Amino acid sequence: MAQEAAFTTTNILVVGTGGQGVMTATEILAEAAIALGHDVKKTEVAGMAQRGGVVSSHLRFGQRVLSPQITPGTADVLLGFEAAEAMRWRHMLRPQGLVLMNSGRLVPPVVELGLYDYPADPVGAMRAAGTHVVSFDGSAIALGLGDVRLGNTVMLGAISDHLPFPAEVLEQCILKRFAHKKPEIVELNRRAFAAGRAAAEEAERVSAAAD
């Protein structure tokens, strides 16, 4: 992927629900791409997303980006912040694309009311459909570090080894965002990034071993 990136556009789709930090995470990915000299477009299909609805954020970068939207079936990486949301957007992925996802669940009121069912096994369903899925409990990692809001840094750590540029570029972009905050917060984000990166690596190793 690294070689072809110079000539083609990289399509990354980041999905989740309102309030999870999907749009911020995509913006940080965009900043990393800009730092490396790429043209970048980032767009959201957010609707009334801040009310807990579906959020999907499109990031395209390369030499010159025209349409800001990723066409279904052409995303290189699908970064899912929530299990059912990753499943909802799987069709956006190109056939050999990669799903990196948080297995954590956010159950909406329509499911609590008994009007709909939450999918029994989102990861299994996607794998059964032939998709390469790397899944780990990013919510638990963030909570383990003391704050569920670290979830988006965990997810960025997870994608950092699947970009056409070094993980450290992305890490620097994240830490820069918190540079004016307390050193503890910078450190927490550094740890969240490392934990997400390690979790994705471990999950990929396990899923490769299972294959």
Added chain:
Amino acid sequence: MSAEAVMSGRPVAPASRLLMSGNEAVARAVWEAGGRVAAAYPGTPSTEMLEALSAYPDIYSEWSVNEKVSLEVAFGAAMAGARSFCAMKHVGMNVASDALMTMTLTGVVGGLVIAIADDVGLSSSQNEQDSRFWGRFAHVPLLEPADSQEAYRFTLAAFDLSERFEVPVIVRMTTRICHVKGLVSTGERSARPTAGFAKDASRWVMVPSAAGRRLPLMFERERRLRAEAEVSPLNFAESGGDRRIGFVTSGPAYMHVRESFPDAPVFKLGLSHPLPFDRLRSFAAECGQLVVVEEVEPLIENELKAQGMKVIGKDILPLSGELSPQVLKPAIARLLGDAAPEPSRAQPMPVFPRPPTMCVACPHLGVYYTLSQLRNVTISGDIGCYTLGFGQPWNALDACISMGASMGMALGLDKGRSESEKDRKVLAVIGDSTFLHMGMQGLLDIVYNRGNVTVLLLDNRAVGMTGGQDNPGSGRDIHGNDAPRVDFAQLVRALGVREERVHVVNAYELPVLLKTLREETKIPEPSVIITNQPCVLIKDYHPLKPYKVLDERCTGCGNCIDVGCPAIHVTRRDRVRKASGREVDLAFVRIESAACTGCGLCLKPCAPDAIVHVDTLAMPIKVVRKEAAAPTSA
């Protein structure tokens, strides 16, 4: 956000390449152009233009009470020679158009740029109207940027056009420009001293005789603007190797066309009204067929057809929604008789819908939980977060069309009721900012015409849906500074609602709310019930100690779920047979205490008192079992 930026004294970024949304790019250009006055009413997807502008120095910015007022404020400044700006969402111009349709006659002195943001694709709006009609209707020029860089550049160009032709200029945005971030090369601000207002009744006082003298000037101006469009660099043709089809396009559709058909000739319209017919004719001569790709109505298409040009457009493209590559490619392939490009193999997997919800502890939850318990009522609704009350689990809002319409609709429902609806109570639900925007007049109409309507005025001190912006009811201005605050109770009394019929109720006190609603709906005259708790997203809201559910006490009745709070989750479902033989579904719950802010709305419907503060120590098991035994014994 904007307020903090001002407080922090954040310096304005120097000229450089910045990652900006279309809205931020427009704001930057207004500031660089020497803009002096900017006004708007919040509305998705336009809101961030004024939010961003409010953080720039040396420019007056305001949240106006509605779009019409915002345009009048900007126009007043432009009369006095100041460069001014006004932003609104597409439906905002319906409100503002009364002012627009006559300021096109007077024209302006200082540049006046109006950014209208169309919600193509309906991400957060009640309709998908095409604002490009206003350029035609009001005979004013209209620019259509395609991305953030153009949003910036076109806004600067719009000020120049506005002053050269002494005309208000519309910059037509869409969601896919407003909320897309891209790289923008920016510059520096140039100051523009103004001459001040020069009295001239023949120009500024639009009585029939004066207006009549200005009509021919307006049409002459439009003729000159068409000549401008013929030479403007905002309009240009790109040649292409594959000339079977040439595309005429504007706005973000241009990006989709370029992405989909890299080898095709394309005529890109930046100044899209008035149209440069001569240039378009020469372009057409170079192509096989001419296809117009425009979002969303066939405006360019019909004007070209009226010129006798042979063009294809909405006969093969949809009349609504975005014209993205996935729409364009198959349509053009069919037109050319090519094999349709292979569709994306994967189909979407079935996943439950995830509609927007109200926030945890939102004061509207208590209102809708209460409304859902009323029988034989019709509830006329309005635009805001509380529109969500139509959905599950409340199903307590029956109509919604436009800002402030809950009032007039309710009066009509009252006056037009059928014999069978004789005893039906008519209610109207409206938020604070929506009431001030366009609801006050409707309430006055209800009072004046002796309507029988119970109005719920949900005052949460913010424009919640667009992110908690301030308004005349919040007591703060656009910068977050203290501002005069309207007294709603006094206001509705001044409109003629009798003192005894005006109640201010805490939205979390459900028994009081229910009792007041029951009483007021029985009385056949206008009443107003004002709820007064702040939006949970603004700084006026203070979270309280969170709650949890004692598993041992939860009987699975599920009543708390009917409040609709997203912090309540089902842990287990069960079905039991009661002594009567009736089967009952049970849903045992937990509260996500990390999200709970202790509003206590779920306590009321919980019969076994299973909901307690998180720091409540566990009850001795025996006691709990005994207490819990009663309701589950059946």
